[in-house]
Amino acid sequence: MANRKLPDGNDGPSIRHRTKLEIRLPERADVFDQDSEYCSVLLDGEWRRMRFHDYDRIFAVPGLYEQLFHDILDCRSPDVVGKLLKEQIQQDGVTASSLRVLDLGAGNGLVGEQLRTVGAGFLVGVDILPEAKQAALRDRPEVYDDYHVADLTALSPAEHDTLLACRFNALSCVAALGYADIPPRAFRAAFNLVADGGWIAFTIKDRFLSDDDTSGFARLITACRDAGVLHVRATERYRHRLDVRGNPLHYVALVGTKQADIGEELLP
Ligand SMILES: C[S@@+](CC[C@H](N)C(=O)[O-])C[C@H]1O[C@@H](n2cnc3c(N)ncnc32)[C@H](O)[C@@H]1O
Structure with missing residues (x-):
């Protein structure tokens, strides 16, 4: 050119x-x-x-x-989290088709597509941006059973009931936590829409789980583990993508099971 x-x-x-x-x-x-x-x-x-x-x-x-x-920029996150989740459900003899997944920060549907490849039976996307829903419907109309544009920290009672009626037994959230994206309070709201015993699968920048964290997620995840609310089954530090200079950006993928709702007191 x-x-x-x-x-x-x-x-x-x-x-x-x-x-x-x-x-x-x-x-x-x-x-x-x-x-x-x-x-x-x-x-x-x-x-x-x-x-x-x-x-x-x-x-x-x-x-x-x-x-x-x-x-x-060679983003690998959807693949990594899909593989990790698949390994964990297989270990428990859970069939993928039984998964009813809330995909938080769903964007234009790449994670949903990956979860369909894994075999998830029911999939609902949630994103705060109408443009994300429009792009998902435009580019991957077959992936989600439903897709909501919503702020999970400010759901109307009707939106909350609609999501609760989905009877989610899994939450995915990929490359969307921290920065100005999904805050701990929205993650908590999504987590609490999943049934006890359900699967929790997310990725997050490694720094946001470290002592240098400013996002609040390091404290939230530690508090959830300590309180027995989240049972961590597997974690993997991996190269999420390259930055614009070609250097690796590392994230952590985590798959666990929900043991109970995250109480307000566990928020950072
Ligand atoms: C990097 S994209 C990731 C999209 C998709 N998960 C993927 O991995 O391809 C981050 C997404 O999070 C969404 N997002 C940001 N803040 C959000 C919030 N508070 N609630 C829901 N979605 C949010 C953005 O609109 C965007 O679609």
């Missing part, structure tokens, strides 16, 4: 993709925290800069999420 100038004057590498989206990563990405990463995408003849966390804008462009995070 012609080597156009990025809006900031950088000439980053240009990637021509099979669906003809052209995406550039910033060349001088010297100071980026994961939270401020961005790329530039050629749309209608103009380079548009998109922050990675501007999911509404990313989901609005068909194929951009997959090309950026999966093809270019």
Whole structure:
């Protein structure tokens, strides 16, 4: 492609993709925290800069999420959590088709697709963004039995009843906890929609489970374990994806079982 100038004057590498989206990563990405990463995408003849966390804008462009995070930055999270969950249910002789999963922070459905591959029988997506639901219905209309745009920290009684009636026995939440995304209170609300004994499968940046955590999840997960609310069955630290400089970003995938609701007092 012609080597156009990025809006900031950088000439980053240009990637021509099979669906003809052209995406550039910033060349001088010297100071980026994961939270401020961005790329530039050629749309209608103009380079548009998109922050990675501007999911509404990313989901609005068909194929951009997959090309950026999966093809270019080699995101592995849906595969890793799917494999870990599958191993654990198999150990217990649970058939995947019995899983009734609430997929929190479902985005455009890549995790749902993976869970269908594992064999999940019933799958409901929840995301705070209408653009995520639109993208899931546009790109993977067959994956979810239902998909709700909702803020789990502010569910109406009707929304709560609708979700409760789904009789979830599993929760998945991939690459969506912490930062300005899903806070501990929303995770708690989703966790409490799952039946006791149900499966909990999530991924989270490794730092958010460490002493340096600022997201509140390190304290929440520790408190849940200590209180016997969450029984951890398996954890795996893995490379979630590359950052814009090509360095690995490590996450932890955790699969466990719910023993009881998370009480208000366990929130950080
Ligand atoms: C990195 S994407 C992950 C999407 C999907 N889980 C995946 O792995 O492909 C994060 C998703 O979390 C959603 N999200 C952020 N904050 C949320 C909240 N408070 N409640 C529900 N979803 C939220 C975003 O809209 C976005 O779709």
